[in-house]
Amino acid sequence: MTLPTPPVPRRTGLVVAVDLEDRRAGEAVARAVSPHADAVKVGWPTVLACGTDVVGQLARASGRPVICDFKIADIPPVAGAIARRAVDAGARGVICHAFAGRESVAAVADACHARGALAIAVVEMSHEGGREFTAPASDRLLEAALSGGATAVVAPATRPERIAAIHAAHPGLLIFSPGAGAQGGSPREAARAGADFVIVGRAIVNAADPAAAAQDAAGQIAEGARA
Numbered sequence: 550m551t552l553p554t555p556p557v558p559r560r561t562g563l564v565v566a567v568d569l570e571d572r573r574a575g576e577a578v579a580r581a582v583s584p585h586a587d588a589v590k591v592g593w594p595t596v597l598a599c600g601t602d603v604v605g606q607l608a609r610a611s612g613r614p615v616i617c618d619f620k621i622a623d624i625p626p627v628a629g630a631i632a633r634r635a636v637d638a639g640a641r642g643v644i645c646h647a648f649a650g651r652e653s654v655a656a657v658a659d660a661c662h663a664r665g666a667l668a669i670a671v672v673e674m675s676h677e678g679g680r681e682f683t684a685p686a687s688d689r690l691l692e693a694a695l696s697g698g699a700t701a702v703v704a705p706a707t708r709p710e711r712i713a714a715i716h717a718a719h720p721g722l723l724i725f726s727p728g729a730g731a732q733g734g735s736p737r738e739a740a741r742a743g744a745d746f747v748i749v750g751r752a753i754v755n756a757a758d759p760a761a762a763a764q765d766a767a768g769q770i771a772e773g774a775r776a
């Protein structure tokens with residue numbers, strides 16, 4: 550599905566995962582990385598610690614869209630309700646798990662698309678444990694994501710060959726790739742493989758100079774995308 554206005558316009562291809570539990574620290578990082586980032590991503594630790602208002606606060610601090618990484622994996626009515634709440638809080642994209650099945654993805658996609666946000670489904674996890682369940686099933690997870698109407702998928706920067714396979718099979722599909730930096734993947738290789746957006750967390754957030762680290766990651770993404 551193509552939304553009329555891209556909720557997360559692509560400029561640098563960098564998404565910074567601000568997994569901090571202190572609002573002011575999160576705002577400071579969001580502000581610092583904003584010239585180099587297309588979006589800020591938050592997950593449960595941040596929202597549970599700071600409340601849902603943190604979504605709007607980080608959007609204001611960064612001037613960038615915020616993606617809520619709630620990895621929703623529940624029955625369709627609950628999955629849809631979580632997505633609706635996230636978008637109502639200001640999220641321009643919501644991440645769900647494809648393994649909950651097509652109907653759950655569809656409930657998230659409906660809630661997001663009705664409000665002009667991206668529905669992003671995880672088809673393969675980036676960490677080592679992703680090899681246990683999601684990697685062997687990733688083709689079927691991709692099918693569930695697509696048939697459920699997800700606008701984008703999450704595929705691992707730690708296994709760029711998987712990004713390349715998805716990109717080759719579905720050239721127009723938006724791909725978000727976490728796992729660059731602290732988990733060992735490279736922003737350059739993820740972008741070269743076809744990731745539209747590379748998600749980087751700790752390598753930027755915990756750097757002595759987050760703005761410089763974000764600039765470096767954005768530079769690598771630009772090189773990879775050109776290659």
Ligand code: C5P
Pocket residue numbers: 566568592618671673674675676703727728729730731732748749750751752
């Ligand atoms: O700190 P690091 O760069 O490893 O952070 C990666 C971010 O991407 C985290 O916020 C994590 O929740 C998220 N993520 C991931 N693997 C997935 C989906 C999301 O690492 N498959």
